[in-house]
Amino acid sequence: MTSLGNAVRPLPHYLVQRYHGWHATAFTENRAWYRRLADEGQRPRAMVISCCDSRVHVSSIFGADTGEFFIHRNIANLVPPYAPDGQQHGTSAAVEYAVKELRVAHLLVMGHSQCGGVAGCHAMCSGHAPELEEATSFVGRWMDILRPGYEQIKDLPESEQVPALERVAVQISLQNLMGFPFVAEAVEAGTLTLHGLLHDIGDGQLTMLDGGRFVPV
Amino acid sequence: MTSLGNAVRPLPHYLVQRYHGWHATAFTENRAWYRRLADEGQRPRAMVISCCDSRVHVSSIFGADTGEFFIHRNIANLVPPYAPDGQQHGTSAAVEYAVKELRVAHLLVMGHSQCGGVAGCHAMCSGHAPELEEATSFVGRWMDILRPGYEQIKDLPESEQVPALERVAVQISLQNLMGFPFVAEAVEAGTLTLHGLLHDIGDGQLTMLDGGRFVPV
Amino acid sequence: MTSLGNAVRPLPHYLVQRYHGWHATAFTENRAWYRRLADEGQRPRAMVISCCDSRVHVSSIFGADTGEFFIHRNIANLVPPYAPDGQQHGTSAAVEYAVKELRVAHLLVMGHSQCGGVAGCHAMCSGHAPELEEATSFVGRWMDILRPGYEQIKDLPESEQVPALERVAVQISLQNLMGFPFVAEAVEAGTLTLHGLLHDIGDGQLTMLDGGRFVPV
Amino acid sequence: MTSLGNAVRPLPHYLVQRYHGWHATAFTENRAWYRRLADEGQRPRAMVISCCDSRVHVSSIFGADTGEFFIHRNIANLVPPYAPDGQQHGTSAAVEYAVKELRVAHLLVMGHSQCGGVAGCHAMCSGHAPELEEATSFVGRWMDILRPGYEQIKDLPESEQVPALERVAVQISLQNLMGFPFVAEAVEAGTLTLHGLLHDIGDGQLTMLDGGRFVPV
Known part of the structure; x- marks a missing residue:
């Protein structure tokens, strides 16, 4: 050493x-x-997937103390598609451990406003950040997970696109989660529920995905 | 949706x-x-890489409030080797964003006692968890990052191996971090310092890597 | 102090x-x-006697807000026989206060599945928990209240005995309640009704004693 | 049946x-x-001993959900002195189960304002409730636990006596708890902490025992 x-x-x-x-x-x-x-x-009741952003505080928002939440934090709170290809997938490993080993009852994906990762993805997909397109850009390649989401928001008025993409990031992660067989099975069996959340840094509001839309909790 | x-x-x-x-x-x-x-x-002063484990509370240990720490949490607080291969590397993306974009001043890798990921790696490497060797095991493939560390501890007395591997997990992550050119450059330039920590869940003790050994802070 | x-x-x-x-x-x-x-x-409409078990939530099950229920919780929701012997009887005191002072209209005894107290009583009565037979065992002596119930279920198939004893615990408590003169008088006068309930922790089902049997509410 | x-x-x-x-x-x-x-x-982190009073809501005050608190509720949140005499002691049984079987980490005794049990004890001890002195009064005999506390407050101005007795009820319960060998041992071993609380029904304030006095939390 x-x-x-x-x-x-x-x-x-x-x-x-x-x-x-x-x-x-x-x-x-x-x-x-x-x-x-x-x-x-440990015997956590829930897993939370949120962003690394220093402005997001998962535990305090939910009054949670040590032992309650199994927390994975990555850039833009993304879950990649299910890909059991023998490569290293840190997020997939965390989901696997939480669902199969710890058998958490709830899985929360929590996005947030002013997300630098989402903004970077938007810049990349709209042609304003060629450096993120390079193979050597870890952030760019990671944000590829959200690339399909750009198609859903690119025709919105300019100012609405990034906030919309923040919502889509949560939805795509949830859809990808459902592509993991053990997640889908646990949901099907009623031993796991999925939840989509969006936290506004500035005004503190928390909205949740309900029937395809984000509504205040 | x-x-x-x-x-x-x-x-x-x-x-x-x-x-x-x-x-x-x-x-x-x-x-x-x-x-x-x-x-x-955000303008965080430090990045922390710690485990998803529900018993580890980074913010409370360091009295940190919103905005201070950019936090990445994955299984066993691991950083993979530098591999700019165009694949998705969530941890590497988080490190890249923290060092190049946010220019954090400190990068802390914090391991902990009773880590399920490290124990799983030990079981796998010692031949007691064949299911983790399968290509489809996300946890197994993720823990491959720590596999070289098993060689360093396998000749210790049985009861000391897992705790030793927890320490090695922090050291390997730091070594892998130094393999990222932008990390090494920032360290060299004096704009970034690296820190290795180990948190004992039961007695609350925090030790830090200093001169190759873990000593109480 | x-x-x-x-x-x-x-x-x-x-x-x-x-x-x-x-x-x-x-x-x-x-x-x-x-x-x-x-x-x-206060002017509560009902008294509820339920178990201390952390998995039983009386208020939420009945959508009750502050002021509605006078709640006594003890191990295994037991009511001892009427014994005005000058000794301390916490449960009897609670019943007396609810019926004579607060004049509640309903008295609910609510048992639950997976009750540790009932399981302990079963172990004790079937000879598998000698430590509970000791005079110094508070849990053992408390569960003596349910001892007569063991006779009713001991000839059932093994796997049915504990669930049956959970039902008997509710019935014995109700019978003991009827041994309190002021309870019997209030019931007779039509100013108090008794109710026996059983709550299943896992599937949330609530059954009630009706004509000597537990039926879904 | x-x-x-x-x-x-x-x-x-x-x-x-x-x-x-x-x-x-x-x-x-x-x-x-x-x-x-x-x-x-169950694996509750804490046991709470509170009053049966319908105006006291333990779970909501602490944002606790199913599984968090093992709750015993009796008249005036009293714990009797340790008395392993082979008689039925429901409160002692609950404490024994929580500390020895469930090994809770915290034990909270929570009193409250306008407690009918405490007021009854005060009336009894000051000679205004002879009916409570009868051997057949379950409430009277139960409130005997608090009788030593009357001596501590009887010389206060009239209007301060009952509120003072509510505080003393919490303190006497805590002292009695320390008389249980397994409670004292767990406290000594650092595996259990005791807490005294007082909840004001009307203004919602919560005070806690700290250094012999009740201070706002």
Whole structure:
């Protein structure tokens, strides 16, 4: 591991201080529960797929504490199509583990407003971001998952396209989820429900997919 | 979207209630900041790569509020080797976006004790989980990233192997990160620091990689 | 009270947050009614006796809001025989208060499937839980109330015994209730009706005692 | 069971209707989780001891859903002293089951304002309710648990005595809890924390015992 010696640094002090504060307060007051979670393993009720965006806080929005949500976060909260091709699919692995191993009861896909990934996808598909088209662009290739969605929104008025694509990102992820046999089977068996959500960063509103449309919760 | 009609359900009521409580309190008291985050975009200081495990709470451990951390969570907090092959790499996309677009100053890889993904990798590599060896196992193929690490720990006493592999998972991810040209360049230029952390679920302890070893922060 | 100093802790933060959310929403929208309930006292229409089990939600099942149900919850929803012996009988006190002081119109005893208390009683009576037979076992002595019920089900096929005992627990509690003079008098006078219910945790079904048998409501 | 034939009636129709509404909505949307809770058993994080009073809603105050709280409700949220005398102690049985069998991490005792049980105890101890002194009074004998508390508040100004006794009821219950060896051991071992709360029915405020005093949460 010596090759990492110079690149890896001690934790910045401001985070060390906050960690010690957390351990002396929040950890201590929940010590019994955390000990038990360690000894007995997790049993989350739901999986949440949301964006990496620093403005999205899944746990606080739902008043959830340690142990409640199995959380996967990636760029633009996307689920790729089912592809059991022997390649590495981190999102598919997380879904597989949550549904088959942990047997979560709910699977929430939560998109959000002002999503940089979705905006990038829109720029790419509309010809304004050729660098994202390159094979070496990880973000571009990842956003290819949402490319079929561009067709659904490209004829809307300019200003409505990106917000519409944010909604489509949630819907395509849910459709792709239904393409996973073990997801479809669990939904069919009534042991799993899917949910589509969209969170507005600025006004805090949460809407949910209901009958094909996003309505306020 | 009609095909989703029956599979996608409204949000469970207990989460709706909690959301409304959050909106009336935490959101309202931070409304000005959230409005600004929406209008001006995010500007996170750090990226964190951690596990999906419901027992790991990145934000609370570091007292972080909305806007501070760009968070990617996948099974076992793994970063795959750099592979600009035109395929979909969700983790690599998140790293690329954080380093090149958001220009985060710190990149933290945080592992944790009792990790189901690492335990699965150990079972697979030691011949006890043939189902994970199948090409169709998303979890198995994802954990292939950690397979080289098994060689480093397989000669340890039995009871020490999995905990050691949890540490190695952090180290391999950091090494793989250094294989991304834009990461290495940012580290070299002094605009990015890498950090390796391990969180113990049961006793709350946080250790960090320092000089090749994990020491308490 | 200093002796409690170290043992009693502040409320875990996740519950503090949820409470503040509740106060800002549910409480606020019902403020007028709660104010009146505080000033004028409660006037519940029914008393419910159910189990402590975390999977049983009396209020939600019956869409009841604050003020409707006087609720006593104990292990296995049991009512002991009438015994005015000067000893402490928490369940009898609750029944007395509900019937004589609050004059509730209905008294519901609601059992449920997968009841740990009933299963423990079955294990004890069938000789598989000697530790519950000890005088110092509070659970064992409490479940003695249901001991006569074991005689009614012990000759059934093995797999039917515990579910049958869950039904008998409701029936014995109702019979014991009728042994309380003030309950029998209120029933006789037509000012109180008794009801026996059984709730299935897994499929949500609710059955009620009608003519000596449990039938779907 | 025929002796119950005339006393036990079908469920009132308004409750049948609400139940069917619940089953078609709340149950259905959580079917997967409830199925799992039935199959795997409960794993509540906390036990709550609160009053039977119809104006106290434990679950809603804490945004808790099915499976989170093991709830015992009796008159005035009292815990009697530890008395392993082979008699029936319903509250002690519930505490024993929660701590030894379910190993909850938190034990909350939640009192409330305008408590009829506490007011009755005050009337009894101050000589205004001779009927409660009778051996046959279940409520009186139950409230004997709080009798030592009367000594602590009897010299306060008249109007402050009952509210003070409500606080003392929580404290005495917590002290009695610490007299249960398995509770004291779990607290000592750090696997259980105790919490004292007081809920104001009228203004919704929640205070907690902290350093011997009740302070707003």
